[in-house]
Amino acid sequence: MSKAKANWYDMREFLEYLDKKGDLHRIGDEVDPDWEINGITRIGLQEHGPAIQFDRIKGCDYPMVTNLLGTDRRFLAALGMEHWSTFNDEWCRRTAVPVKPRIVSSAPCQEVVLEGDEIDLDRICNTIWHQYDGGRFPGTLSVSITKDRETGVHNAGIYRMGTLGKNKLGWGAPEYTHGRQHYIQYERHGEPMPMAVVTGYDPTVFIVASTRTPPNVDEFEIAGGLRGEPLDMVKCQSVDIFVPATCEFVFEGFVRPAHREIEGGFGEYTGYYGEARSNPVFEVTRVTMRKNPIYLGAREQWYPSESAFAVGKSSQAVAYQTIKALVPGVLDLRCDVTYEAIVKIDKLFPGHAQQVMDAVWGATYARYKHVIVVDKDIDIWDYDSVHWALSTRVRADRDVNILPRRAGQWLDPAVSLREKGWQTGLGIDATMCTEEYEFWGEKAPRTVDDPQIVDRTLAKWGSKLTWRKR
């Protein structure tokens, strides 16, 4: 098997695929979790290198994989895709109808069980991911699975978790996340919230758990859509929550109401350290796992990083889906992890670009603060093309829109602690002002591009221009 696809059985099948492609690097020498995993993972990301498996980690009982989806090629391969230019439309097509999980009664993820004093988080993952982190963070690709207290709908979200004791983890889910909103329901009733945390899963679980969807959406049904077949799930042993059957590790436990502990700081997806925070605490009462399990973790930073791909691209696809449903003429949308959305439109009326900005700000869950709108001739997958539009089609006094004081991302480094949670919207209409030219009976300038000449040339000369990639 060496073809990419979307219905991976588990993480091991995906690793085997990567190995065959020469895209998995295994390190058999013992590594120091205080700095070597950080260093090697960082260099690998920076150089768009392979996924990395650390087989022997000092003080730890299990191997760990990093950089699983840390490049364009691996992220796309995880979904059986090849190009970003068709990614959004393909995502929308596959996820148009939710596909419910298939419930199984026995599962690989419950082959081995640890309980009570047998649980020691440091022996499972003890990595310092970034030099100035305030502790060990086993939870980087840990998917928190919770249930709406009233409706029972499951949610899956990746929220960072730092070790606070042998079976205690800080839970870094801010108030605007769905996991935290579930917790607020339990806390209002003075009840502990049952929770399962999983890692080492088939890559579509990774992707959907990073996806910002509207509330009350079960991310595992999106996974089913992306996979083209249902995800197998099994009921946990000690909490009433379902987890992906083939994942490597399951942590079962609860989050107590009205209890907080200080956790962090931590190197974040923005590329800056976030402050230490007072967070709810996840108490682990049981660990189930596969035989010879493989842990999964990530170093965070700006592009290239796993957050940049997983959060950036999955949320991009959902934002595209939403904006396309609200505004006519939307052709494509690009966003890397940080806060900029670039939207390509077929401009139909004056104010069209501004309507796109309003829709992005209003309907994409406080994800984007900067919105750039371009015409249909711009290639949004090429930043040179976007910058050409910005410098040749924008008149700042007319085309720049500023929207102060909107609900935004908590970690925005441009906002001081005092104002955290607030962001200012910047919208740039980088479409050509054709309507102004037309008002004066003129035509907008024609771009220097001669597609018919290019077509004629290729027909006659194509095979002789040997530098060209076919």
Ligand SMILES: Cc1cc2nc3c(=O)[nH]c(=O)nc-3n(C[C@H](O)[C@H](O)[C@H](O)COP(=O)(O)O)c2cc1C
């Ligand atoms: C490696 C990684 C780490 C992440 N860490 C956090 C985090 O600590 N807190 C957070 O709010 N989101 C974090 N995210 C992003 C969330 O997973 C994402 O916003 C997701 O949509 C949350 O799920 P929800 O929308 O169901 O709340 C992380 C994503 C990745 C890929």
Ligand SMILES: [Mn+2]
């Ligand atoms: Mn959610």
